[in-house]
Amino acid sequence: MTFLSPLLMVGMIALVAFLSKSSMEKSNRVAYVNNSDIFSEADFEDSKTMHYENLTEAGLEQAKKIVQNSNHDGLIYIPKNDSIDQLASSIQFFSNESPGVVLISEMENNIENKLENEKMKQLGIDLQKLKGSNVNVDINLSNFSGEKSSKLINGIKIGIGMGSGYIVMMFIIVYGAMVMRSVIEEKTSRIIEVIVSSVKPFQLMLGKVIGTAGAGLLQFFIWTVILFIIMMVSSYMFGVDMVGTQTSQIPADQMEAIANNNTQFALTELFKLPLLSIFIWFILFFLGGYLLYSSIYAAIGAAVDNETDTQQFMMPVIMPLMIGVYVGFATVINDPHGTVATIFSMIPFTSPIVMLMRIPFGVPLWQILLSLFLLIITFLGVIWLAAKIYRVGILMYGKKVSYKELYKWLKY
Amino acid sequence: MSNILVTEDVIKNFGDFRALDNISIEVPKQSVFGLLGPNGAGKTTLIRIINQITLPDSGKVFFDGNLLKPDDVHHIGYLPEERGLYKRMKVGEQVVYLAQLKGMSKAEAKKQLKYWFDKFEIGAWWNKKVEELSKGMAQKVQFIVTVLHRPKLLIFDEPFSGFDPINANLIKDEILQLRDEGSTVIFSTHRMESVEEMCEHIALIDKSNKILDGKLTDIKKEFKTNTFEVGLVTDNKDVLLKDLNEKFNVKTADFKSLEDDLKLNIKLSNGETSTDLIKYLNSKAIINHYVEVIPSVNEIFIKSVNKNS
Numbered sequence: 001m002t003f004l005s006p007l008l009m010v011g012m013i014a015l016v017a018f019l020s021k022s023s024m025e026k027s028n029r030v031a032y033v034n035n036s037d038i039f040s041e042a043d044f045e046d047s048k049t050m051h052y053e054n055l056t057e058a059g060l061e062q063a064k065k066i067v068q069n070s071n072h073d074g075l076i077y078i079p080k081n082d083s084i085d086q087l088a089s090s091i092q093f094f095s096n097e098s099p100g101v102v103l104i105s106e107m108e109n110n111i112e113n114k115l116e117n118e119k120m121k122q123l124g125i126d127l128q129k130l131k132g133s134n135v136n137v138d139i140n141l142s143n144f145s146g147e148k149s150s151k152l153i154n155g156i157k158i159g160i161g162m163g164s165g166y167i168v169m170m171f172i173i174v175y176g177a178m179v180m181r182s183v184i185e186e187k188t189s190r191i192i193e194v195i196v197s198s199v200k201p202f203q204l205m206l207g208k209v210i211g212t213a214g215a216g217l218l219q220f221f222i223w224t225v226i227l228f229i230i231m232m233v234s235s236y237m238f239g240v241d242m243v244g245t246q247t248s249q250i251p252a253d254q255m256e257a258i259a260n261n262n263t264q265f266a267l268t269e270l271f272k273l274p275l276l277s278i279f280i281w282f283i284l285f286f287l288g289g290y291l292l293y294s295s296i297y298a299a300i301g302a303a304v305d306n307e308t309d310t311q312q313f314m315m316p317v318i319m320p321l322m323i324g325v326y327v328g329f330a331t332v333i334n335d336p337h338g339t340v341a342t343i344f345s346m347i348p349f350t351s352p353i354v355m356l357m358r359i360p361f362g363v364p365l366w367q368i369l370l371s372l373f374l375l376i377i378t379f380l381g382v383i384w385l386a387a388k389i390y391r392v393g394i395l396m397y398g399k400k401v402s403y404k405e406l407y408k409w410l411k412y
Numbered sequence: 413m414s415n416i417l418v419t420e421d422v423i424k425n426f427g428d429f430r431a432l433d434n435i436s437i438e439v440p441k442q443s444v445f446g447l448l449g450p451n452g453a454g455k456t457t458l459i460r461i462i463n464q465i466t467l468p469d470s471g472k473v474f475f476d477g478n479l480l481k482p483d484d485v486h487h488i489g490y491l492p493e494e495r496g497l498y499k500r501m502k503v504g505e506q507v508v509y510l511a512q513l514k515g516m517s518k519a520e521a522k523k524q525l526k527y528w529f530d531k532f533e534i535g536a537w538w539n540k541k542v543e544e545l546s547k548g549m550a551q552k553v554q555f556i557v558t559v560l561h562r563p564k565l566l567i568f569d570e571p572f573s574g575f576d577p578i579n580a581n582l583i584k585d586e587i588l589q590l591r592d593e594g595s596t597v598i599f600s601t602h603r604m605e606s607v608e609e610m611c612e613h614i615a616l617i618d619k620s621n622k623i624l625d626g627k628l629t630d631i632k633k634e635f636k637t638n639t640f641e642v643g644l645v646t647d648n649k650d651v652l653l654k655d656l657n658e659k660f661n662v663k664t665a666d667f668k669s670l671e672d673d674l675k676l677n678i679k680l681s682n683g684e685t686s687t688d689l690i691k692y693l694n695s696k697a698i699i700n701h702y703v704e705v706i707p708s709v710n711e712i713f714i715k716s717v718n719k720n721s
Contacts, residue, residue: 185498186498189496189497189498189499190492190494190495190496191496191497191498192496193465193490193492193494193496194490194492194496194497194510194554194557195510195513196463196465197463197464197465197485197488197490197492198485198510198513198514199513200482201465395460395465395466397494408427411427412426412427
């Protein structure tokens, strides 16, 4: 899996890109019956994704039959009506299958434009003047030291922040569970008693947590390298624009900005960010979060006899991680320095995720240090408790463990 | 300095439950020491304290004359009752790893392992995964793990469970040989016949308390009831039985004999000696069988535990 997973991931991305590309290129065949005087044939111009066919001559009933028995995507019927407002709500679309959202909105846009223009004509508004009054505002962003930045950088910041927060969550869940499974394995195979007669339980637990972190980091590194290589190779060979498909999650106005600028510009923008410090904070928060959670995972593994019993303890572990990610997605994008985002970037159980999401937007150093300090303090407290549970739990068999029981173990 | 291990007033509580209550034992060097007791008496807790897996709440443990210290685990080999190895790891690799945890160098561990593999004729297992081995085979590997680092003190918890009689015998001989080569063995088991056979000293723990300990021969002397098992050949059994009943405390006995003899257990009262009994019996019948009844460990165990409850 170490080497296969990145291949699979790239394969999936390529597949999605390929599929969405080919479905975009497919054009729709739509017939129309136009009984209105307002519309003319010129209003039904073919576009890249639309091909119109005039069946007005056949009349509505006949046109319905034709469309039903051919491979048209549907039939638009525009009744005769002199009032624009009434006409706007009486247009119908017939089809065998319910039409896609994109198709409908394209047709609606087309008709809406036409009717709006007509209405403006009726109201005596000069279209030329109206067009001429359009102003396009583009606020230039810069910080107080005068460095200019563009809106593109906001997209990049969001990308980096969300990306690192998400990676931290995934890593904690995947490798935390690995720590837990390995503890359970040692317990069920009963090797544990042999091992703890040679090393201290705390050493064993710490070794497991650190060792798994090492294995995880290595795998993560291998993945990144392989993914990078494959992306380079495949984008040269197949011309699949993988970067393009990924940016589609970014809000539309920024997508336009990205589309308007070339890659080189994006890169120069990217390098304006304090990448090194972002990277260092990432590593620190990542390690802090991982160590905090995996010591909890180790304690859970020690407390149970098999993996199915872990369910009751998993909820309280997964919850804060989820909350971290959702709070991050919901608040950090809109208001990276708001109260909610700030609070959650201080709470040790969510800070590794939320703080990493905030950092690209520039967080005061004291906040980062305070958050890190709280994280380390909490980690020390948690691993102290976890070690106590671990020490008792690994030698305890056949007991259905409750929270009350765990509390008792803390006092052994 | 004749004791390899001494515990002094060791107390261990789990919450409100006292698992060990003032346990003091002395394990002489180069002996086989039986640690006996019913299930749940506290044997495993005591063994875990000796192995420094758990710490006592109070009391002291001395190893080889000094207070037990972390490095002493290198000189202790422990075979727990619940056996286990890493299932997906190769046998050779795993044993060498576990020996390294006990402070051996890799090269030394490999050398020793070769010796044991040759001895048990299991060289072909080296590259097998543990999950491919049968239970008995895995037990053998686990035994090697326990003894590989030539520990001064060996602790076996039910060492023969899971072995067929042939392999059990093989393991028994190995244990005795290790003792002859200088190791001390602590032996926790419910199989009284192996205690009878191998142990020179025992300690009996029941309900967290030590209720008996000492040299096995001394304990047996203490528990003997001055009873003799006799087989008497006579023409008239009824008359003889009636006669003996009047003079001694007599019960019927059961043992194998070639003659159709009167089989009895005769208990002497204080002051009477074996010589007196033989003289008397000799005058009444032909003595075909005469042996002192020595209490078995099994009897001592049951008697002591019942008395304690």
